[in-house]
Amino acid sequence: MTVLQIVFLVTGLVTLLAGVMVVASPKLVHAALWLIVSLAGVAVLFVLLNANFLAVVQVVVYIGAIAILVIFAVMLTRRVMADSGPTHNPTWWLALLSALVLFGGLLALITQLPAFGATEAALPAADSLTDLGTSLVDVNRYLLPFEVASVLLLAALIGAMAVARPASEDEEGGA
Amino acid sequence: MHDPWVFVAFLLPIGLLLPAVAVLMGILLGPRKPNAIKGTTYECGIETVGETWVQFRASYYIFALIFVVFDVEAVFLFPWAVAYNGMQLYMVLEGVLFLLILAAGLLYAWRKGALEWV
Amino acid sequence: MGDPFGLIGRWLIDLVTGWGMEPEAALTLLRFLGAAILATVLLLACFFLIVAERKILGRFQDRYGPNRVGPWGVFQTVADFVKLIGKEIVVPDGIDKPVYWLAPLLVVMSVVGIWAVVPFAPGFRGTDLNVGVLYIVSIGAIGTLGIIMAGWSSNNKFALLGAFRAVAQLVSYEIPMVLTLLIPTMLAGSMGVTAIVEAQKDLWFIAAAPLAAAVFLISSVAENGRAPFDLMEGESEIVAGFNIEYGGLAFGMFYVGEFLHAFTVGVLFSTLFLGGWRGPGAETYPLLGLFYFFAKALVVWFVTVWVRASFPRVRIDQLLALNWKFLTPLALVIVALTAVVDKLAAEQGWSQLLALLAANAVLALGMFAVLGAYGRSVRKREDSLRGNAAALPARSAR
Numbered sequence: 293m294t295v296l297q298i299v300f301l302v303t304g305l306v307t308l309l310a311g312v313m314v315v316a317s318p319k320l321v322h323a324a325l326w327l328i329v330s331l332a333g334v335a336v337l338f339v340l341l342n343a344n345f346l347a348v349v350q351v352v353v354y355i356g357a358i359a360i361l362v363i364f365a366v367m368l369t370r371r372v373m374a375d376s377g378p379t380h381n382p383t384w385w386l387a388l389l390s391a392l393v394l395f396g397g398l399l400a401l402i403t404q405l406p407a408f409g410a411t412e413a414a415l416p417a418a419d420s421l422t423d424l425g426t427s428l429v430d431v432n433r434y435l436l437p438f439e440v441a442s443v444l445l446l447a448a449l450i451g452a453m454a455v456a457r458p459a460s461e462d463e464e465g466g467a
Numbered sequence: 468m469h470d471p472w473v474f475v476a477f478l479l480p481i482g483l484l485l486p487a488v489a490v491l492m493g494i495l496l497g498p499r500k501p502n503a504i505k506g507t508t509y510e511c512g513i514e515t516v517g518e519t520w521v522q523f524r525a526s527y528y529i530f531a532l533i534f535v536v537f538d539v540e541a542v543f544l545f546p547w548a549v550a551y552n553g554m555q556l557y558m559v560l561e562g563v564l565f566l567l568i569l570a571a572g573l574l575y576a577w578r579k580g581a582l583e584w585v
Numbered sequence: 586m587g588d589p590f591g592l593i594g595r596w597l598i599d600l601v602t603g604w605g606m607e608p609e610a611a612l613t614l615l616r617f618l619g620a621a622i623l624a625t626v627l628l629l630a631c632f633f634l635i636v637a638e639r640k641i642l643g644r645f646q647d648r649y650g651p652n653r654v655g656p657w658g659v660f661q662t663v664a665d666f667v668k669l670i671g672k673e674i675v676v677p678d679g680i681d682k683p684v685y686w687l688a689p690l691l692v693v694m695s696v697v698g699i700w701a702v703v704p705f706a707p708g709f710r711g712t713d714l715n716v717g718v719l720y721i722v723s724i725g726a727i728g729t730l731g732i733i734m735a736g737w738s739s740n741n742k743f744a745l746l747g748a749f750r751a752v753a754q755l756v757s758y759e760i761p762m763v764l765t766l767l768i769p770t771m772l773a774g775s776m777g778v779t780a781i782v783e784a785q786k787d788l789w790f791i792a793a794a795p796l797a798a799a800v801f802l803i804s805s806v807a808e809n810g811r812a813p814f815d816l817m818e819g820e821s822e823i824v825a826g827f828n829i830e831y832g833g834l835a836f837g838m839f840y841v842g843e844f845l846h847a848f849t850v851g852v853l854f855s856t857l858f859l860g861g862w863r864g865p866g867a868e869t870y871p872l873l874g875l876f877y878f879f880a881k882a883l884v885v886w887f888v889t890v891w892v893r894a895s896f897p898r899v900r901i902d903q904l905l906a907l908n909w910k911f912l913t914p915l916a917l918v919i920v921a922l923t924a925v926v927d928k929l930a931a932e933q934g935w936s937q938l939l940a941l942l943a944a945n946a947v948l949a950l951g952m953f954a955v956l957g958a959y960g961r962s963v964r965k966r967e968d969s970l971r972g973n974a975a976a977l978p979a980r981s982a983r
Contacts, residue, residue, distance in 0.1 A: 296469070321737060325684065328730065339472050345776075348719040349542050356726025356759075357535040360752065363733055364531050367745070368524075421715065421776065425550025428543075429558035439561070441543065442568040445536050449572040452532045453581045456525055473613060474712035475701045475720075477620035482697030485624055486690050486838045490674075493834030498673045505675050527749050530905065534756045537913070541763040544920070545719060545776060548767045551924065552774040559928045563921045570917045573909070582909045584902035 300340055307333030320366045328359045345421055529581050533573075540569045589872060590709040616712075623711060624697050631841050632662040634848055638890050645894035666837065674833040681738035688738065689831065689838035691731030696846045698724040702778045703852055706862045706874035710779060717778035718766050721853065722759070725808065728842070729755045732817070735839070736827035747826030750901055751817035755808060757908040762804035764916035768797040768923055769857045782861035791858040793941045796948055797919050798858040800912055805850040806889055807908070810843060813896035814904060851886030852878075859885070915952060922948060 310330035317323040331354045338347035381387070402408055427433040547562040576582055594615060601611040636651060636659055643650025651658035676685075702717040704710040714720050729752055736748020770776050772793060773784035781790075791798045807814040817826050828839045855861060859881045862874035899907070922944050930940035 319681070321681070321684070325734070339469065342469070344471075344714060344716045345546070345719070348716045348723045351723035352719060352726060353535075353539055353542055356723060356729065357531075357538045357756075360729065360733065360756065361528075361531045361535055363737075364528055364749075364752070367737060367749075368528060421546055422550045422553065422774075425546035425548070426553065426558070428547055429550075429554065429561045435561060438543070439565060439568075442540070442565040445540055446568055446572045449533065449536045449569075450575060452536075453529065453576055453579060456529050456532065471712045471714045474616045474620055475698070475714070477617045478624060478701045478711065479694060479698050481620050481624045482694040483690050485628055485697075486693040486841075490686070490689065490834050490838060493670055493672075493674055493837070496670050497833055498671075500673065501676070505677075527753055530753050530757055530909075533909070534760060537760045538763070541760065541767070542719070544767055545770065548770040549774065549776055551771040551928075554928070556925075556928050556932055559924050563924055566917055566921050570914065570921075573913060573917070577910060582906070584905050 296340065300337070303333050303336045303340070307337070321363065324359065324363045324366055327362065328355055331355050331359065345424070526584055533576060533581070536572070537569065540565070590706065619711065620701075623700060627697055627700060627845060628693075628841065630848075631845050632666070633659065635662045635665075635840075635844050636660075638844065638847075641887065641890050642894050645891070669834050669837045672833040674831075674835050677740060677830050679740040680830065681740070684734045684738035685830075686835075688731045688735035689835050689842070691734065692728050692842040693838050693845075695724050695726075695728035695731065696842050696849055698727075699849050699853070703856055704779045704782050704861055705878055706871040707868055709871060709875070713777055713779045715775065715777045715780075718770055718776045718781070718857075721778075722763055722766070726759070728846075729759075732827050735831065739827070739830035741830050744827050744829045747817065747829070751810070751827055754810070754814065754816060754901075754904055757905055758804045758807040758814075758912075760804075761800050761908065761912040761916040762808060764913070764920055765797045765801040765804070766857070767920050768794045771924060771927070778856060781857055782863065785860040785863055788938065789858065789860040789863070793938055794858070794919070794923060794945065795942075796915070796945050796952075797923065798854070800916050800919065801858070802850075802854055802885075802889075804908075804912060805854065806892065807904075809846045809850055811847055811889060812893040813899045815893075815898060816901055816904060847889060848882065848886050850889060851882040851884075854885045855881035918948065 307330050310326045310333060313326040314323045314330060317326055331350065335347045335350040335355075338344075338350055428438045429435055544562060544566065547565075551559070597615055597618075598608065598611045601614060602608055606614070639661070640650035640652075640658065651661040654660045654664045699721050701711040702714050702720055704713075732755070733748050733752050736744045736746075736751070739745070769781050769790050772790055773781040775781065775784075810817040828836055831839065855878070861881075862878040864873065864877035867874035867877055923941060926940050926944040927937055929935075930937045
């Protein structure tokens with residue numbers, strides 16, 4: 293058992309546990325904070341896979357932006373601090389069963405991969421960042437998805453404003 | 468390979484532990500005389516009125532939304548910036564196009580009044 | 586005098602391997618010790634930073650500042666710390682205990698974590714991440730999380746309101762900060778902070794991108810919550826904001842986090858734009874590099890204290906308008922212009938530095954022109970609102 297394996301197992305367990313606590317926490321704000329723990333666990337897993345850039349992007353975007361958005365949504369729409377969402381779903385055992393079946397199926401698939409069972413994965417070289425940068429603007433590689441991503445972000449921005457904006461003065465005047 | 472992160476893995480927990488020790492010192496060494504009045508919520512010295520909640524204002528949420536979009540955009544631009552030195556002009560212009568599309572989004576938000584703190 | 590830091594490191598490793606430890610474990614132990622020493626020194630340095638700031642502020646306000654405790658008052662913060670330990674941390678009812686106690690710890694951790702990637706001298710740094718710049722941004726985002734946790738768990742509407750406004754401010758100013766961080770990354774060709782300092786061998790980046798440096802400094806000061814952007818804890822505004830219900834050393838930790846962050850802003854600016862430890866003779870004498878590093882950081886820190894003493898507090902709507910209507914569009918234009926001009930100059934064979942300086946000058950002129958026109962239109966609108974003939978003689982009499 294190398295140190296890397298121990299760290300990986302511990303991180304995986306923490307991430308899973310945090311995921312379970314997200315759905316099992318009685319207080320919504322606690323659930324949001326457990327989500328942050330789970331996202332941080334995923335960031336550590338990225339570090340273990342030698343994907344430094346993805347790890348910091350995970351923290352910057354998911355924890356620094358999306359988690360804050362989720363917490364804002366919870367705090368702005370819940371009047372009482374101790375308010376809790378519904379916690380017990382009578383058919384929770386069915387969800388657990390289907391999750392276990394899915395997990396078993398995935399495990400069966402993965403064990404058939406030739407690389408499974410190696411103790412140390414063949415990780416990519418640490419400096420693939422320059423390659424990533426050129427691939428984003430290379431016409432033969434990811435240029436089109438790159439520009440489409442910006443259009444997608446623009447659409448998200450406009451859509452979010454259209455949904456979240458309070459009534460404008462025209463509507464009030466017309467009503 | 469994971470060498471650089473070992474220091475960070477040590478520094479972050481230590482950075483969490485040292486203030487924890489300080490706060491613990493404060494709890495253990497300081498007086499502890501709780502009473503009913505000290506335990507009430509602070510509202511400029513008067514009795515609290517109403518529950519603890521804040522009027523829902525869409526502007527908080529809208530700013531956070533705009534922030535998410537621009538954060539993701541900035542993160543996309545970092546690999547482009549790292550590969551900048553080896554790029555040709557048309558590649559740089561493609562990155563600038565990405566940036567300008569989102570600048571247009573900011574302009575749209577501005578004109579629609581989403582950037583006002585109502 | 587070749588490399589004192591490497592010497593100490595090697596001596597320690599030899600000592601420990603001599604006791605029978607493997608070299609790998611010895612390296613890990615060295616890193617652990619380094620992290621512990623760094624965190625402790627940072628938190629202890631705050632004792633003197635806070636006094637220095639108070640004395641400087643006092644001088645700006647034509648008074649002495651603290652000068653009773655110790656020679657020239659240097660032990661004032663130690664006295665404050667001892668006082669804070671003795672204060673009862675009045676914990677209100679109805680709080681969310683785990684979140685309440687975790688919040689100040691997260692705020693301090695987020696500032697201490699930034700120092701992991703800062704190069705103090707050639708070869709002397711915590712670690713060298715190849716994504717150092719984004720790492721700094723990500724750790725800073727955790728501080729924002731700490732503040733929102735503090736405001737929420739206090740069961741106090743002022744704390745909650747203060748936390749919302751604080752997060753709106755922090756989150757908004759992160760955008761121009763991240764966008765201007767693209768400039769050193771572009772000029773150095775790497776996100777690693779050590780690589781950025783290495784790339785400033787011939788020229789500090791502030792000479793190639795002065796506007797970007799200015800925008801970075803302004804957004805960093807706003808991220809820190811210093812005046813004129815200290816709405817997060819303006820005493821007369823929102824009764825201390827998100828840390829109302831924190832007393833004693835728990836409040837002390839928020840305070841320490843803020844002052845350490847102020848110094849960290851100076852360090853980051855000097856590392857990314859002023860060349861960090863670079864200076865005449867720094868490569869041959871690393872201790873000289875360490876001296877340059879701290880000197881530059883202290884100068885920038887002094888400038889932020891100067892700004893704090895000189896400007897009144899900005900209102901929340903002015904704050905957000907300044908960011909989204911001025912700094913963010915400016916940052917976007919700076920990035921686009923710098924990228925295009927630098928590549929154009931490189932391809933055409935012009936001097937890149939002159940082309941960038943010219944572009945920055947044109948942009949600055951354009952910015953002042955736009956600001957001037959905006960100011961004129963605001964003044965004209967205000968005068969027309971006053972509207973009557975009584976306003977006109979008053980204006981011409983001035």
